[in-house]
Amino acid sequence: MTRTFAIAAIALLATAANAFAHAQLEKAIPAVGATVTTPPTELRLKFSEGVEVRFTGVTLTDAAGTAEELGPATTDPSDKSLLIVKIKAALKPGAYTVTWHAVSVDTHKTQGQFMFTVAP
């Protein structure tokens, strides 16, 4: 019985290794919670899975809640899990909030939010 369970579990693990999943944020530039001295000119969000750029969006707001103007979201041509968004105007020193929502290539929806700070 235990052997049957083990064989089934190993077979599923092998299948799962090639599967898609919910797109979770793994890394970002600027990094989650980071303080940067040079104002970023773009946001780079690295997800655990490829994302559908048509259904994926990012907003950037300052400490007062005012939205910064952003360019269209695109993915890296060689990596659909890397979302890139240009920031149109130079950011002033202060705290900023990035809010994102994503749809992975297998249509699962995820969302999140993080902050970074531009030091004076």
Add this chain to the structure above:
Amino acid sequence: MTLTFHRTVGALTCAVTAALTSSAFAHAVCGDRIFPATLAIDDPGVGDELALPTLTYWPLNSNGSREFDAEFSYTKTLLPGLGLSFASGATWQSPGGYGWEPLNTELKYNFLCVPQSEFMASAGFSVSWENTGTGTQATPFNTYSPVIDVGKGFGDLPTSWNFLRPLAVTAEVSAGVPGQTWTNGQQNATTLNYGFTLQYSLPYFNSHVAEIDNDFFRRLVPLTEFAFSTPIANAAPGTRVTTGTIQPGIMYMADTWQISIEALIPINVASGTRVGVKGELHFFFDDIFPDSLGKPLFAFK
């Protein structure tokens, strides 16, 4: 019992009707929060998933026997937010011997998700079926259990409390009502089963608070589960004692599966006399087989 049963069936009928028009809740995701599958307290979500195997080793039960369990649980979504699960497994006791546990089925509906509050709730009704167990686990009567599961993430705390935002609490309350009050001269007690989990999600920390520069650590969820059971009716004299375990442990969350291990610390002598261990490998079929086994049997748009 009959009135309770009819009310439950009525509630579940309403739930099925509501599910026909509800939006989908894949996995156990609510807002920014993903509630992982935990070992003692069921998560508040409904998804296509398989726990295989769930292994439990009790070094010393309250009756002096050692016990090892190898179990599984499979959940299939019928409609978005509505799932039917099947669970069973083998038990070895020494002394005592081998037995196959009764088949347990549960119909569960995820009726609430408040994304901004990361709050999720589900209601279910489970049946442990008579005469489906064998050997030491043979049981000649059904046991009926209405169940409520809730989960709350603390991502809505102000950013000044940033380090508490990865915290989440889930809780479960159920009643185990035997379909037979006496068996072979022994009373079958009705029990109230309840508990909660405290979880600190490092995946949430990594994506919301501060980046963790290590692929392994940012997928861990340290947690502690608290699971209790109290006989509330038809208990034999001297057996109305609350039993339970405190289960500190850790979980690794991959993209499509997770693995957990927890210590089982009995809360009193009636719950056991040594520390045990429980582990589980868990697969999310909505991620592994999104176009076949991992989606609801019926979906209305």
